[in-house]
Amino acid sequence: MKNIRLTVDPSVEVSHINREIYGHFSEHLGRCIYNGIYVGEDSSVPNTKGVRNDIIEALKKIRIPVLRWPGGCFADEYHWKDGIGPKESRKKMVNTNWGGVVEDNSFGTHEFMDLCEELGCEPYVAGNLGSGTIAEMSEWVEYMTFDGISPMAELRRQNGREKPWKLKYFGIGNENWGCGGNMRPEYYSDLYKRYQCFCKDFSGSRLYKVACGPSGGDTHWTRVLLENVKPQHTKGISLHHYTIPTGDWNSKGSATEFSDEVYYSTISQTLTMDGIIRSHIAVMDELDPKNEIALIVDEWGIWADVEEGTNPGFLYQQNTMRDAIVAAINLNIFNQYSRRVAMANIAQMVNVLQAVILTEGEKMILTPTYHVFDMFKEHQDAELVRSVCEDFVQEGARMISSSVSKKDGCLLATVSNASLDEDVELEIDLGGFEAAKAEGTILTGEVRAHNTFDVPEAVKPAECAVELRDGRAYVKLPACSVVSVRFAGK
Ligand code: AHR
Secondary structure, three states: OEEEEEEEEEEEEEEEEOHHHHEEEOOOOOOOOEOOOEOOOOOOOOEEOOEEHHHHHHHHHOOOOEEEEOOOHHHHHOOHHHHOOOHHHOOOEEEOOOOOEEEOOOOOHHHHHHHHHHHOOEEEEEEOOOOOOHHHHHHHHHHHHOOOOOHHHHHHHHOOOOOOOOOOEEEEOOOOOOOOOOOOHHHHHHHHHHHHHOOOOOOOOOOEEEEOOOEOOOHHHHHHHHHHOOOOOOOEEEEEEEEOOOOOOOOOOOOOOOOHHHHHHHHHHHHHHHHHHHHHHHHHHHHOOOOOOEEEEEEEEEOOOOOOOOOHHHOOOOOEHHHHHHHHHHHHHHHHOOOOEEEEEEEOOEOOOOOOEEEEOOEEEEOHHHHHHHHOHHHOOEEEEEEEEOOOEEOOEEOEEEEEEEEOOEEEEEEEEOOOOOOEEEEEEOOOOOEEEEEEEEEEOOOOOEOOOOOOOOOOOEEEOOEEEOOEEEEEEOOOEEEEEEEEEO
16 A cells, blocks of 8 residues: 655646547547447437437536547548538548548538537537648638628528537648648648638637647657747647557557556556657747647547457447546646646547447447546636645556646546556645535546446446545545545535
């Protein structure tokens, strides 16, 4: 048993935690959209406008704040006009990035924007800079947001939507250093400025434009981009960084059957997010000293080998307690850097990579990662307060991650213990915060434990005891656990 102290200073508010840090990502990839979120209106699975009701309910529960779509790599080959109008006449295309399957475009702009309205979340649309034209991108914005008389607004009305939707977040290209066109940052930033120039603010909306930022620790891309692209051109730059369990893209390792050694390697890999964010923030602080451009981590999560017998292009993987620890570590990191990190989107929401939801026919399960989003949701739109936590190292990786925030007179502390064999007795020094009561929730289990369609609640949160004594709280974190404690003020 290790004794660890978390010291909180609730009087020091460090930064605002945008609720968008708890965002999600859905791509036309494998069974994320089709046979995942979207089953079609004629499906026997209960649905609203073709979207599964059980998924809608689950996402509302975790208060999904923002949803990114339609990709990913798919975004730079997506032509939005193929996905509007009567479904039977929508163009069929090949999804070249993901399995070469037929994309029938039955889920398009209307279906996505209506889904976001239903969920009460912000849509985050990724435009096609890689293979689309400026006119096409500009018209898409007009179609979605213009309330007056114009060709695109008329077309939208003909397709059944009188009023424009509310659209704030708009990405201009995706991974343009890779699948989005293999560009150099010099070339991309020139193109970015040109494309963004024709994406107008219509009818009172104000676009929050996001430029394609770096992959992992590529600070050269960040530097060149920010030397060319200024706050008048963009509100954010993206960052993509995945956790590869073995650290080897050619043999990433199974999502459920991994050795302890690979587990600790996964923790080391995921902790690199901290240094990566810090390195980009250093460049941003230098080139954008007024902090006018945000870092948007719009793809993150574990990327393991696909489940045996599934299409390699569909990126379907299971989700264990290891994923829960990884989610907690990353969300705590994003909270800690929330002065620059304004949004993060886990890849991906349903049936792809580190999914929060898995489906099979009529069945749906919530993964351990889902439960972490639920336990952390009170951080949304809270103020990060100063806190320092003791830690220990195993197999070269730090075992404890934490963050503490303040909202509506309450404090929320979220802490994870990644160790596989060390239990922790956590003492939280509340720094003068007078707690009337404390509610603890714990997610724990064997590191390979996961929910299946036959046993859907093998891993689920439970209440945990929190003892309040002399301005301190005491809570146990068993090996491989995530704990959240909400303190209500007197
Ligand atoms: O999330 C899967 C893929 O990973 C996305 O399409 C792409 O942007 C990234 O390389």
